[in-house]
Amino acid sequence: MNKEATVLFDAPGPRARARNRMMTIVSSVVLLAILAAFIWRFDDKGQFAGQYWSPFLKWTVWKEMILPGLGSTLKAAAVASVLAMLFGIVFGLGRLSDHWWVRIPAGAVVEFFRAIPLLILIFLAFFVPNKISPTIAESQFGTLQRVLVENFFSLFGVQINAGTVVVPAFAAVVFGLVLYNGSVLAEVVRAGVLSIPKGQAEAAYSIGLRKNGVMRLVLLPQAVRVMMPAIVSQLVVLLKDTALGFIIAYSELLNAGFNLVPANYHNNKIQAGIVIAVIYIAINMSVSRFATWLEGRSRRSRKTSGKTLGTGTGAPPAPGMIVGGATGATGGAVV
Amino acid sequence: MFDFGPFFDNFHEILEGFWATIRLAAASAVLSLIIGTLLASFRVSPVPVLRSFGTGYVNIVRNTPLTLLLLLCAQGLNDTLHLTFSESSSTTYYWWAVLGLSGYTGAFVCETLRSGINTVPLGQAEAARSIGLTFSQSLRMIILPQAFRSVIAPMGSILIAMIKNTTVAAAASYAEVALISKTLLDKPSFASGAIPLFIGVAIGFMILTLPTGFFFGWLAKRMAVAR
Numbered sequence: 001m002n003k004e005a006t007v008l009f010d011a012p013g014p015r016a017r018a019r020n021r022m023m024t025i026v027s028s029v030v031l032l033a034i035l036a037a038f039i040w041r042f043d044d045k046g047q048f049a050g051q052y053w054s055p056f057l058k059w060t061v062w063k064e065m066i067l068p069g070l071g072s073t074l075k076a077a078a079v080a081s082v083l084a085m086l087f088g089i090v091f092g093l094g095r096l097s098d099h100w101w102v103r104i105p106a107g108a109v110v111e112f113f114r115a116i117p118l119l120i121l122i123f124l125a126f127f128v129p130n131k132i133s134p135t136i137a138e139s140q141f142g143t144l145q146r147v148l149v150e151n152f153f154s155l156f157g158v159q160i161n162a163g164t165v166v167v168p169a170f171a172a173v174v175f176g177l178v179l180y181n182g183s184v185l186a187e188v189v190r191a192g193v194l195s196i197p198k199g200q201a202e203a204a205y206s207i208g209l210r211k212n213g214v215m216r217l218v219l220l221p222q223a224v225r226v227m228m229p230a231i232v233s234q235l236v237v238l239l240k241d242t243a244l245g246f247i248i249a250y251s252e253l254l255n256a257g258f259n260l261v262p263a264n265y266h267n268n269k270i271q272a273g274i275v276i277a278v279i280y281i282a283i284n285m286s287v288s289r290f291a292t293w294l295e296g297r298s299r300r301s302r303k304t305s306g307k308t309l310g311t312g313t314g315a316p317p318a319p320g321m322i323v324g325g326a327t328g329a330t331g332g333a334v335v
Numbered sequence: 336m337f338d339f340g341p342f343f344d345n346f347h348e349i350l351e352g353f354w355a356t357i358r359l360a361a362a363s364a365v366l367s368l369i370i371g372t373l374l375a376s377f378r379v380s381p382v383p384v385l386r387s388f389g390t391g392y393v394n395i396v397r398n399t400p401l402t403l404l405l406l407l408c409a410q411g412l413n414d415t416l417h418l419t420f421s422e423s424s425s426t427t428y429y430w431w432a433v434l435g436l437s438g439y440t441g442a443f444v445c446e447t448l449r450s451g452i453n454t455v456p457l458g459q460a461e462a463a464r465s466i467g468l469t470f471s472q473s474l475r476m477i478i479l480p481q482a483f484r485s486v487i488a489p490m491g492s493i494l495i496a497m498i499k500n501t502t503v504a505a506a507a508s509y510a511e512v513a514l515i516s517k518t519l520l521d522k523p524s525f526a527s528g529a530i531p532l533f534i535g536v537a538i539g540f541m542i543l544t545l546p547t548g549f550f551f552g553w554l555a556k557r558m559a560v561a562r
Contacts, residue, residue: 009381009464009470010464012381016381016469016470019469020381020382023380023381023382023385024382024383024384027382027384027385027388028384031384031388041416041418042416045415045416045417047415047416112537115537115540115541115544115545116499116536116537116540116541117499117500117501117502117513117540118499118502119502119503119505119513120502120513120516120533120536120537120540123513123516123517123520123533124533127517127520127529128520128529128530128533131520131526131527131529132529132530135527236398240398240399240400240401241400242400243400243401243402243403244400244402244503246402246406246506247402247503247505247506247517254400254402254403254406258403258406258410267415269406269407269410269411269414269415270407270411270412270415270416273403273406273407273411276403277395277399277403277407280398280399280400280403281394281395281398281399284397284398285394285398288398
Protein backbone atom coordinates (compact mmCIF):
# COMPACT_ATOMS: atom_id res chain seq x y z
CA MET A 1 0.00 0.00 0.00
CA ASN A 2 1.50 3.30 -0.99
CA LYS A 3 2.18 6.16 1.35
CA GLU A 4 -0.67 8.50 0.49
CA ALA A 5 -3.24 5.71 0.44
CA THR A 6 -2.79 5.06 4.16
CA VAL A 7 -3.67 8.70 4.77
CA LEU A 8 -7.13 8.22 3.36
CA PHE A 9 -8.42 4.94 4.73
CA ASP A 10 -7.99 2.66 7.73
CA ALA A 11 -7.48 -1.06 7.63
CA PRO A 12 -11.00 -1.87 6.37
CA GLY A 13 -13.56 -3.46 8.66
CA PRO A 14 -16.13 -6.06 7.50
CA ARG A 15 -18.49 -3.53 5.87
CA ALA A 16 -15.73 -1.56 4.18
CA ARG A 17 -14.25 -4.84 2.94
CA ALA A 18 -17.57 -5.81 1.39
CA ARG A 19 -17.88 -2.38 -0.18
CA ASN A 20 -14.33 -2.55 -1.58
CA ARG A 21 -15.05 -5.99 -3.02
CA MET A 22 -18.14 -4.62 -4.74
CA MET A 23 -16.13 -1.71 -6.12
CA THR A 24 -13.41 -4.10 -7.31
CA ILE A 25 -15.96 -6.19 -9.20
CA VAL A 26 -17.81 -3.22 -10.68
CA SER A 27 -14.65 -1.41 -11.78
CA SER A 28 -13.12 -4.58 -13.24
CA VAL A 29 -16.28 -5.20 -15.24
CA VAL A 30 -16.36 -1.62 -16.53
CA LEU A 31 -12.66 -1.62 -17.48
CA LEU A 32 -12.92 -5.04 -19.12
CA ALA A 33 -16.04 -3.92 -21.02
CA ILE A 34 -14.19 -0.91 -22.42
CA LEU A 35 -11.24 -3.10 -23.38
CA ALA A 36 -13.56 -5.69 -24.96
CA ALA A 37 -15.41 -3.03 -26.95
CA PHE A 38 -12.12 -1.73 -28.23
CA ILE A 39 -10.84 -5.20 -29.15
CA TRP A 40 -14.13 -6.00 -30.85
CA ARG A 41 -13.92 -2.83 -32.93
CA PHE A 42 -10.29 -3.58 -33.71
CA ASP A 43 -11.20 -7.07 -34.90
CA ASP A 44 -14.26 -5.78 -36.75
CA LYS A 45 -12.00 -3.61 -38.89
CA GLY A 46 -9.66 -6.56 -39.42
CA GLN A 47 -6.78 -4.88 -37.61
CA PHE A 48 -5.54 -8.11 -36.02
CA ALA A 49 -4.63 -9.53 -39.42
CA GLY A 50 -1.08 -10.83 -39.59
CA GLN A 51 -0.11 -8.60 -42.49
CA TYR A 52 -0.39 -5.56 -40.22
CA TRP A 53 1.77 -6.95 -37.44
CA SER A 54 4.30 -9.17 -39.20
CA PRO A 55 6.43 -6.26 -40.56
CA PHE A 56 7.64 -5.75 -37.01
CA LEU A 57 9.06 -9.27 -36.96
CA LYS A 58 11.25 -8.55 -39.99
CA TRP A 59 14.80 -7.46 -39.38
CA THR A 60 14.88 -5.27 -42.51
CA VAL A 61 12.03 -3.11 -41.17
CA TRP A 62 13.99 -2.50 -38.00
CA LYS A 63 17.31 -2.05 -39.76
CA GLU A 64 16.11 0.24 -42.52
CA MET A 65 13.28 2.20 -40.91
CA ILE A 66 12.87 2.09 -37.16
CA LEU A 67 16.47 2.00 -35.94
CA PRO A 68 17.68 4.86 -38.20
CA GLY A 69 14.65 6.84 -36.98
CA LEU A 70 15.54 6.09 -33.38
CA GLY A 71 19.10 7.16 -34.19
CA SER A 72 17.90 10.54 -35.53
CA THR A 73 15.70 11.04 -32.47
CA LEU A 74 18.57 10.31 -30.11
CA LYS A 75 20.95 12.47 -32.14
CA ALA A 76 18.62 15.47 -32.04
CA ALA A 77 17.97 14.89 -28.32
CA ALA A 78 21.68 14.58 -27.50
CA VAL A 79 22.76 17.69 -29.42
CA ALA A 80 19.82 19.69 -28.05
CA SER A 81 20.45 18.51 -24.46
CA VAL A 82 24.06 19.67 -24.48
CA LEU A 83 23.25 23.04 -26.05
CA ALA A 84 20.19 23.54 -23.84
CA MET A 85 22.34 22.91 -20.75
CA LEU A 86 24.81 25.55 -21.93
CA PHE A 87 21.96 27.97 -22.68
CA GLY A 88 20.43 27.24 -19.28
CA ILE A 89 23.65 27.84 -17.37
CA VAL A 90 24.41 31.09 -19.21
CA PHE A 91 20.93 32.55 -18.88
CA GLY A 92 20.22 31.11 -15.42
CA LEU A 93 23.38 32.70 -14.02
CA GLY A 94 22.65 35.79 -16.12
CA ARG A 95 19.36 36.24 -14.30
CA LEU A 96 21.21 36.06 -10.99
CA SER A 97 23.69 38.76 -12.04
CA ASP A 98 24.16 41.87 -9.90
CA HIS A 99 24.11 44.07 -13.00
CA TRP A 100 20.66 45.08 -14.16
CA TRP A 101 21.84 45.28 -17.78
CA VAL A 102 22.61 41.55 -17.68
CA ARG A 103 19.76 40.46 -15.41
CA ILE A 104 16.87 42.10 -17.24
CA PRO A 105 17.72 41.02 -20.82
CA ALA A 106 18.44 37.48 -19.62
CA GLY A 107 15.10 37.40 -17.80
CA ALA A 108 13.27 38.76 -20.84
CA VAL A 109 14.80 36.12 -23.14
CA VAL A 110 13.95 33.29 -20.75
CA GLU A 111 10.36 34.41 -20.18
CA PHE A 112 9.80 35.07 -23.89
CA PHE A 113 10.87 31.62 -25.02
CA ARG A 114 8.91 29.96 -22.24
CA ALA A 115 5.72 31.75 -23.26
CA ILE A 116 5.76 30.62 -26.92
CA PRO A 117 4.83 27.11 -28.02
CA LEU A 118 7.82 25.00 -29.00
CA LEU A 119 6.25 24.18 -32.36
CA ILE A 120 6.11 27.87 -33.27
CA LEU A 121 9.84 28.16 -32.46
CA ILE A 122 10.55 25.17 -34.70
CA PHE A 123 8.49 26.78 -37.49
CA LEU A 124 10.45 30.01 -36.97
CA ALA A 125 13.74 28.22 -37.57
CA PHE A 126 12.44 26.06 -40.40
CA PHE A 127 10.51 28.54 -42.55
CA VAL A 128 11.68 32.04 -41.73
CA PRO A 129 15.44 32.03 -42.67
CA ASN A 130 14.55 30.64 -46.08
CA LYS A 131 12.18 33.56 -46.74
CA ILE A 132 14.15 36.45 -45.36
CA SER A 133 17.71 35.47 -46.32
CA PRO A 134 17.52 36.73 -49.96
CA THR A 135 16.57 40.18 -48.65
CA ILE A 136 19.40 40.10 -46.11
CA ALA A 137 21.85 38.93 -48.75
CA GLU A 138 21.18 42.11 -50.75
CA SER A 139 21.51 44.39 -47.74
CA GLN A 140 24.74 45.37 -45.99
CA PHE A 141 24.44 42.36 -43.68
CA GLY A 142 24.78 39.93 -46.61
CA THR A 143 28.42 39.16 -45.93
CA LEU A 144 27.78 38.74 -42.20
CA GLN A 145 24.99 36.26 -42.95
CA ARG A 146 27.20 34.26 -45.31
CA VAL A 147 30.12 34.17 -42.88
CA LEU A 148 27.86 33.14 -39.98
CA VAL A 149 26.18 30.36 -41.94
CA GLU A 150 29.39 29.04 -43.46
CA ASN A 151 31.42 29.10 -40.27
CA PHE A 152 28.90 28.29 -37.57
CA PHE A 153 25.44 27.18 -38.66
CA SER A 154 26.91 24.79 -41.23
CA LEU A 155 27.77 22.62 -38.21
CA PHE A 156 24.05 21.79 -38.04
CA GLY A 157 23.72 21.25 -41.78
CA VAL A 158 22.43 24.73 -42.63
CA GLN A 159 23.34 25.63 -46.20
CA ILE A 160 23.52 28.84 -48.17
CA ASN A 161 22.96 28.86 -51.93
CA ALA A 162 23.31 32.17 -53.73
CA GLY A 163 22.06 34.08 -50.70
CA THR A 164 19.20 31.75 -49.79
CA VAL A 165 19.63 29.97 -46.48
CA VAL A 166 18.23 26.45 -46.31
CA VAL A 167 17.63 25.09 -42.79
CA PRO A 168 17.32 21.29 -42.61
CA ALA A 169 14.62 19.88 -40.34
CA PHE A 170 17.26 18.59 -37.91
CA ALA A 171 18.66 22.08 -37.30
CA ALA A 172 15.15 23.53 -36.88
CA VAL A 173 14.19 20.89 -34.31
CA VAL A 174 17.43 21.40 -32.38
CA PHE A 175 16.99 25.19 -32.48
CA GLY A 176 13.48 25.00 -31.02
CA LEU A 177 14.40 22.42 -28.38
CA VAL A 178 17.46 24.41 -27.26
CA LEU A 179 15.64 27.71 -26.88
CA TYR A 180 12.60 26.27 -25.09
CA ASN A 181 14.26 23.68 -22.87
CA GLY A 182 17.25 25.96 -22.34
CA SER A 183 14.89 28.58 -20.92
CA VAL A 184 13.28 26.04 -18.62
CA LEU A 185 16.72 24.82 -17.52
CA ALA A 186 17.76 28.43 -16.90
CA GLU A 187 14.95 28.65 -14.37
CA VAL A 188 16.03 25.34 -12.84
CA VAL A 189 19.62 26.60 -12.53
CA ARG A 190 18.39 29.82 -10.92
CA ALA A 191 16.15 27.92 -8.50
CA GLY A 192 19.03 25.55 -7.70
CA VAL A 193 21.44 28.36 -6.85
CA LEU A 194 18.78 30.22 -4.85
CA SER A 195 18.00 27.04 -2.88
CA ILE A 196 21.45 27.11 -1.24
CA PRO A 197 21.13 28.75 2.19
CA LYS A 198 22.31 32.36 2.36
CA GLY A 199 24.88 31.46 5.01
CA GLN A 200 26.93 29.57 2.43
CA ALA A 201 27.47 32.66 0.26
CA GLU A 202 28.01 34.85 3.33
CA ALA A 203 30.63 32.47 4.69
CA ALA A 204 32.34 32.35 1.31
CA TYR A 205 32.44 36.15 1.07
CA SER A 206 33.74 36.38 4.63
CA ILE A 207 36.78 34.26 3.85
CA GLY A 208 37.61 36.73 1.08
CA LEU A 209 36.31 35.03 -2.08
CA ARG A 210 35.03 37.24 -4.87
CA LYS A 211 31.68 36.89 -6.66
CA ASN A 212 33.23 34.57 -9.21
CA GLY A 213 34.78 32.35 -6.55
CA VAL A 214 31.64 32.26 -4.43
CA MET A 215 29.60 31.10 -7.40
CA ARG A 216 32.18 28.72 -8.88
CA LEU A 217 33.60 27.14 -5.73
CA VAL A 218 30.75 27.24 -3.23
CA LEU A 219 27.29 27.74 -4.73
CA LEU A 220 27.44 25.88 -8.07
CA PRO A 221 28.94 22.59 -6.81
CA GLN A 222 26.16 22.35 -4.24
CA ALA A 223 23.48 23.58 -6.64
CA VAL A 224 24.38 20.96 -9.25
CA ARG A 225 23.48 18.15 -6.85
CA VAL A 226 20.25 19.91 -5.92
CA MET A 227 19.07 20.43 -9.47
CA MET A 228 20.31 17.21 -11.09
CA PRO A 229 16.96 15.32 -10.78
CA ALA A 230 15.01 18.26 -12.19
CA ILE A 231 17.46 18.54 -15.08
CA VAL A 232 17.23 14.85 -15.95
CA SER A 233 13.43 14.94 -15.93
CA GLN A 234 13.52 17.99 -18.20
CA LEU A 235 15.65 15.90 -20.56
CA VAL A 236 12.79 13.38 -20.73
CA VAL A 237 10.54 16.25 -21.84
CA LEU A 238 13.15 17.21 -24.43
CA LEU A 239 13.33 13.66 -25.74
CA LYS A 240 9.54 13.49 -26.02
CA ASP A 241 9.46 16.84 -27.79
CA THR A 242 11.79 15.63 -30.55
CA ALA A 243 8.61 13.98 -31.86
CA LEU A 244 7.46 17.45 -32.95
CA GLY A 245 9.96 17.03 -35.77
CA PHE A 246 7.24 14.85 -37.33
CA ILE A 247 5.32 17.99 -38.28
CA ILE A 248 8.20 19.41 -40.33
CA ALA A 249 9.06 15.93 -41.70
CA TYR A 250 12.29 15.37 -39.77
CA SER A 251 13.02 11.67 -40.25
CA GLU A 252 12.97 10.78 -36.53
CA LEU A 253 11.45 7.76 -34.79
CA LEU A 254 7.83 8.90 -35.04
CA ASN A 255 8.17 9.71 -38.72
CA ALA A 256 9.98 6.45 -39.45
CA GLY A 257 7.45 4.37 -37.57
CA PHE A 258 4.24 6.21 -38.27
CA ASN A 259 4.80 7.27 -41.88
CA LEU A 260 7.46 5.07 -43.40
CA VAL A 261 6.34 1.64 -42.15
CA PRO A 262 2.60 2.17 -42.88
CA ALA A 263 3.44 3.51 -46.34
CA ASN A 264 5.22 0.24 -47.15
CA TYR A 265 3.07 -2.24 -45.23
CA HIS A 266 -0.69 -1.90 -45.82
CA ASN A 267 -1.09 1.39 -43.96
CA ASN A 268 -0.78 -0.27 -40.52
CA LYS A 269 -0.84 3.01 -38.58
CA ILE A 270 -2.31 1.78 -35.30
CA GLN A 271 0.09 -1.16 -35.08
CA ALA A 272 3.07 1.04 -35.96
CA GLY A 273 1.91 3.64 -33.46
CA ILE A 274 1.74 1.04 -30.69
CA VAL A 275 5.24 -0.29 -31.45
CA ILE A 276 6.69 3.25 -31.55
CA ALA A 277 4.91 4.15 -28.31
CA VAL A 278 6.46 1.15 -26.57
CA ILE A 279 9.93 2.28 -27.65
CA TYR A 280 9.33 5.84 -26.40
CA ILE A 281 7.86 4.62 -23.11
CA ALA A 282 10.78 2.24 -22.50
CA ILE A 283 13.37 4.96 -23.07
CA ASN A 284 11.54 7.66 -21.12
CA MET A 285 10.72 5.42 -18.18
CA SER A 286 14.33 4.33 -17.80
CA VAL A 287 15.52 7.96 -17.86
CA SER A 288 12.79 8.87 -15.33
CA ARG A 289 13.91 5.96 -13.10
CA PHE A 290 17.41 7.37 -13.27
CA ALA A 291 16.10 10.80 -12.24
CA THR A 292 14.22 9.33 -9.28
CA TRP A 293 17.35 7.44 -8.22
CA LEU A 294 19.37 10.67 -8.46
CA GLU A 295 16.74 12.44 -6.38
CA GLY A 296 16.97 9.87 -3.59
CA ARG A 297 20.75 10.03 -3.73
CA SER A 298 20.74 13.82 -3.57
CA ARG A 299 18.24 13.86 -0.68
CA ARG A 300 20.49 11.56 1.35
CA SER A 301 23.66 13.40 0.38
CA ARG A 302 25.43 15.57 2.92
CA LYS A 303 27.52 17.24 0.25
CA THR A 304 24.91 19.89 -0.38
CA SER A 305 23.03 22.19 1.97
CA GLY A 306 20.21 22.93 -0.45
CA LYS A 307 16.81 21.25 -0.64
CA THR A 308 16.64 18.89 -3.62
CA LEU A 309 14.48 20.04 -6.53
CA GLY A 310 12.36 16.95 -7.09
CA THR A 311 11.84 15.17 -10.38
CA GLY A 312 8.32 16.54 -10.42
CA THR A 313 9.53 20.13 -10.12
CA GLY A 314 9.85 20.59 -13.83
CA ALA A 315 9.09 23.96 -15.26
CA PRO A 316 9.10 26.51 -12.47
CA PRO A 317 6.00 28.67 -12.20
CA ALA A 318 5.12 30.65 -15.28
CA PRO A 319 5.56 34.42 -15.23
CA GLY A 320 3.44 36.15 -12.65
CA MET A 321 2.77 32.99 -10.70
CA ILE A 322 5.53 33.06 -8.14
CA VAL A 323 3.67 32.63 -4.89
CA GLY A 324 5.25 33.57 -1.60
CA GLY A 325 4.95 31.40 1.48
CA ALA A 326 5.17 27.68 1.88
CA THR A 327 1.51 26.87 1.57
CA GLY A 328 1.56 25.49 -1.95
CA ALA A 329 2.49 21.96 -2.87
CA THR A 330 6.02 21.64 -4.18
CA GLY A 331 5.16 19.13 -6.87
CA GLY A 332 4.68 20.71 -10.23
CA ALA A 333 4.39 19.40 -13.69
CA VAL A 334 6.80 18.36 -16.34
CA VAL A 335 4.50 18.73 -19.31
CA MET B 336 11.41 41.93 -44.39
CA PHE B 337 9.03 43.68 -41.99
CA ASP B 338 6.24 43.84 -44.53
CA PHE B 339 3.03 43.67 -42.54
CA GLY B 340 0.89 43.68 -45.69
CA PRO B 341 0.56 39.90 -46.15
CA PHE B 342 -0.03 39.52 -42.42
CA PHE B 343 -3.00 41.89 -42.40
CA ASP B 344 -4.32 40.50 -45.69
CA ASN B 345 -4.68 37.14 -43.93
CA PHE B 346 -5.53 38.61 -40.53
CA HIS B 347 -9.01 37.15 -40.55
CA GLU B 348 -7.68 33.65 -41.16
CA ILE B 349 -5.10 33.97 -38.37
CA LEU B 350 -7.73 35.21 -35.93
CA GLU B 351 -9.88 32.23 -36.84
CA GLY B 352 -6.89 30.01 -36.07
CA PHE B 353 -6.59 31.59 -32.64
CA TRP B 354 -10.30 31.14 -32.06
CA ALA B 355 -9.88 27.43 -32.89
CA THR B 356 -6.94 27.29 -30.45
CA ILE B 357 -9.05 28.91 -27.73
CA ARG B 358 -11.94 26.50 -28.29
CA LEU B 359 -9.59 23.53 -28.12
CA ALA B 360 -7.86 24.87 -25.00
CA ALA B 361 -11.12 25.66 -23.18
CA ALA B 362 -12.68 22.25 -23.79
CA SER B 363 -9.42 20.47 -22.92
CA ALA B 364 -9.01 22.47 -19.71
CA VAL B 365 -12.40 21.32 -18.41
CA LEU B 366 -12.03 17.73 -19.58
CA SER B 367 -8.43 17.35 -18.36
CA LEU B 368 -9.39 18.58 -14.88
CA ILE B 369 -12.18 15.99 -14.78
CA ILE B 370 -9.94 13.18 -16.06
CA GLY B 371 -7.12 14.22 -13.72
CA THR B 372 -9.37 14.31 -10.66
CA LEU B 373 -10.85 10.91 -11.50
CA LEU B 374 -7.39 9.42 -12.02
CA ALA B 375 -6.10 10.92 -8.77
CA SER B 376 -9.01 9.47 -6.83
CA PHE B 377 -8.37 6.12 -8.52
CA ARG B 378 -4.73 6.26 -7.49
CA VAL B 379 -5.51 6.84 -3.79
CA SER B 380 -8.55 4.57 -3.60
CA PRO B 381 -8.73 1.37 -1.50
CA VAL B 382 -9.58 -0.65 -4.64
CA PRO B 383 -6.42 -2.31 -6.04
CA VAL B 384 -7.83 -2.63 -9.59
CA LEU B 385 -8.49 1.10 -9.84
CA ARG B 386 -5.14 1.92 -8.24
CA SER B 387 -3.18 -0.10 -10.75
CA PHE B 388 -5.28 1.23 -13.63
CA GLY B 389 -4.48 4.78 -12.53
CA THR B 390 -0.77 4.06 -12.16
CA GLY B 391 -0.60 2.28 -15.51
CA TYR B 392 -2.48 5.03 -17.33
CA VAL B 393 -0.30 7.80 -15.91
CA ASN B 394 2.95 5.97 -16.64
CA ILE B 395 1.99 5.15 -20.21
CA VAL B 396 0.51 8.50 -21.17
CA ARG B 397 3.14 10.65 -19.48
CA ASN B 398 5.96 8.89 -21.31
CA THR B 399 4.41 8.98 -24.79
CA PRO B 400 4.98 12.06 -26.96
CA LEU B 401 1.83 14.14 -27.34
CA THR B 402 2.35 14.17 -31.12
CA LEU B 403 2.09 10.38 -31.19
CA LEU B 404 -1.02 10.36 -28.97
CA LEU B 405 -2.79 12.90 -31.15
CA LEU B 406 -1.77 11.08 -34.33
CA LEU B 407 -3.07 7.80 -32.91
CA CYS B 408 -6.37 9.50 -32.05
CA ALA B 409 -6.81 11.25 -35.40
CA GLN B 410 -5.37 8.69 -37.81
CA GLY B 411 -5.66 5.49 -35.80
CA LEU B 412 -8.92 5.63 -33.87
CA ASN B 413 -10.69 7.95 -36.28
CA ASP B 414 -9.43 7.16 -39.78
CA THR B 415 -8.72 3.46 -39.31
CA LEU B 416 -11.21 2.29 -36.69
CA HIS B 417 -13.84 4.85 -37.80
CA LEU B 418 -14.74 5.82 -34.25
CA THR B 419 -16.26 9.16 -35.19
CA PHE B 420 -18.16 11.79 -33.25
CA SER B 421 -20.09 13.35 -36.07
CA GLU B 422 -20.72 13.29 -39.81
CA SER B 423 -18.53 16.30 -40.42
CA SER B 424 -14.83 15.49 -40.36
CA SER B 425 -13.77 18.84 -38.86
CA THR B 426 -16.03 18.31 -35.82
CA THR B 427 -14.68 14.80 -35.39
CA TYR B 428 -11.07 15.96 -35.61
CA TYR B 429 -11.86 18.68 -33.08
CA TRP B 430 -13.23 16.21 -30.55
CA TRP B 431 -10.36 13.77 -31.08
CA ALA B 432 -7.91 16.64 -30.53
CA VAL B 433 -9.79 17.56 -27.33
CA LEU B 434 -9.79 13.95 -26.12
CA GLY B 435 -6.12 13.37 -26.94
CA LEU B 436 -4.96 16.63 -25.40
CA SER B 437 -7.05 16.25 -22.25
CA GLY B 438 -6.11 12.58 -21.88
CA TYR B 439 -2.47 13.66 -21.95
CA THR B 440 -2.89 16.70 -19.69
CA GLY B 441 -5.10 14.70 -17.32
CA ALA B 442 -2.15 12.48 -16.41
CA PHE B 443 -0.20 15.55 -15.30
CA VAL B 444 -3.21 16.98 -13.46
CA CYS B 445 -3.49 13.65 -11.61
CA GLU B 446 0.14 13.71 -10.49
CA THR B 447 -0.11 17.32 -9.34
CA LEU B 448 -3.31 16.66 -7.44
CA ARG B 449 -1.70 13.66 -5.78
CA SER B 450 1.15 15.86 -4.56
CA GLY B 451 -1.55 18.20 -3.24
CA ILE B 452 -3.19 15.33 -1.37
CA ASN B 453 0.18 14.77 0.30
CA THR B 454 0.11 18.30 1.72
CA VAL B 455 -3.18 17.65 3.54
CA PRO B 456 -2.26 16.78 7.15
CA LEU B 457 -2.94 13.23 8.27
CA GLY B 458 -5.19 14.54 11.06
CA GLN B 459 -7.74 15.80 8.51
CA ALA B 460 -8.31 12.33 7.09
CA GLU B 461 -8.30 10.77 10.54
CA ALA B 462 -10.86 13.28 11.77
CA ALA B 463 -13.01 12.60 8.71
CA ARG B 464 -12.92 8.85 9.39
CA SER B 465 -13.61 9.30 13.08
CA ILE B 466 -16.90 11.10 12.38
CA GLY B 467 -17.84 8.11 10.23
CA LEU B 468 -17.25 9.34 6.69
CA THR B 469 -16.53 6.66 4.12
CA PHE B 470 -13.55 6.83 1.77
CA SER B 471 -15.43 8.56 -1.02
CA GLN B 472 -17.10 11.00 1.36
CA SER B 473 -13.85 12.00 3.03
CA LEU B 474 -12.14 12.33 -0.34
CA ARG B 475 -14.94 14.46 -1.75
CA MET B 476 -15.67 16.68 1.22
CA ILE B 477 -12.42 16.86 3.19
CA ILE B 478 -9.33 15.90 1.23
CA LEU B 479 -9.84 17.06 -2.36
CA PRO B 480 -11.09 20.60 -1.55
CA GLN B 481 -7.94 21.22 0.51
CA ALA B 482 -5.69 19.46 -2.00
CA PHE B 483 -7.07 21.57 -4.87
CA ARG B 484 -6.46 24.80 -3.00
CA SER B 485 -2.83 23.93 -2.38
CA VAL B 486 -2.05 23.05 -6.02
CA ILE B 487 -3.64 26.03 -7.78
CA ALA B 488 -0.27 27.48 -8.84
CA PRO B 489 1.16 24.24 -10.34
CA MET B 490 -2.25 23.60 -11.91
CA GLY B 491 -1.90 26.98 -13.62
CA SER B 492 1.49 25.92 -15.02
CA ILE B 493 -0.13 22.78 -16.41
CA LEU B 494 -2.93 24.74 -18.04
CA ILE B 495 -0.41 27.14 -19.59
CA ALA B 496 1.61 24.21 -20.93
CA MET B 497 -1.66 22.77 -22.25
CA ILE B 498 -2.49 26.02 -24.07
CA LYS B 499 0.94 25.88 -25.72
CA ASN B 500 0.45 22.19 -26.51
CA THR B 501 -2.69 22.95 -28.53
CA THR B 502 -0.28 23.72 -31.39
CA VAL B 503 0.60 20.01 -31.58
CA ALA B 504 -2.97 19.38 -32.76
CA ALA B 505 -1.65 20.63 -36.11
CA ALA B 506 -0.38 17.05 -36.53
CA ALA B 507 -3.91 15.75 -35.95
CA SER B 508 -5.50 17.65 -38.85
CA TYR B 509 -7.11 20.25 -36.56
CA ALA B 510 -6.90 23.69 -38.15
CA GLU B 511 -5.62 25.74 -35.23
CA VAL B 512 -3.20 28.63 -35.44
CA ALA B 513 -0.01 26.57 -35.96
CA LEU B 514 -1.49 24.66 -38.89
CA ILE B 515 -2.80 27.89 -40.42
CA SER B 516 0.62 29.53 -40.03
CA LYS B 517 2.22 26.53 -41.69
CA THR B 518 -0.18 26.74 -44.64
CA LEU B 519 0.48 30.48 -44.96
CA LEU B 520 4.27 29.98 -44.78
CA ASP B 521 4.07 27.35 -47.50
CA LYS B 522 2.55 29.89 -49.90
CA PRO B 523 5.25 31.57 -52.05
CA SER B 524 3.24 34.81 -52.17
CA PHE B 525 3.42 35.05 -48.37
CA ALA B 526 7.26 35.02 -48.25
CA SER B 527 7.77 38.61 -47.17
CA GLY B 528 5.28 38.31 -44.31
CA ALA B 529 7.12 35.55 -42.44
CA ILE B 530 8.53 37.65 -39.60
CA PRO B 531 5.34 39.68 -38.98
CA LEU B 532 3.42 36.39 -38.86
CA PHE B 533 5.82 35.00 -36.28
CA ILE B 534 5.60 38.18 -34.19
CA GLY B 535 1.80 38.11 -34.40
CA VAL B 536 1.52 34.46 -33.36
CA ALA B 537 4.02 34.97 -30.52
CA ILE B 538 2.07 37.96 -29.22
CA GLY B 539 -1.17 36.02 -29.57
CA PHE B 540 0.15 33.21 -27.40
CA MET B 541 1.47 35.67 -24.85
CA ILE B 542 -1.99 37.24 -24.68
CA LEU B 543 -3.35 33.77 -23.91
CA THR B 544 -0.68 32.54 -21.48
CA LEU B 545 0.45 35.58 -19.50
CA PRO B 546 -2.98 36.57 -18.11
CA THR B 547 -3.65 32.90 -17.31
CA GLY B 548 -0.43 32.92 -15.30
CA PHE B 549 -1.29 36.10 -13.44
CA PHE B 550 -4.84 34.88 -12.76
CA PHE B 551 -3.66 31.59 -11.26
CA GLY B 552 -0.96 33.38 -9.24
CA TRP B 553 -3.63 35.67 -7.79
CA LEU B 554 -6.03 32.79 -7.21
CA ALA B 555 -3.36 30.70 -5.49
CA LYS B 556 -2.60 33.53 -3.06
CA ARG B 557 -6.26 34.15 -2.40
CA MET B 558 -7.22 30.51 -1.91
CA ALA B 559 -4.12 29.41 0.02
CA VAL B 560 -4.94 27.15 2.97
CA ALA B 561 -3.67 28.79 6.14
CA ARG B 562 -1.96 26.18 8.31
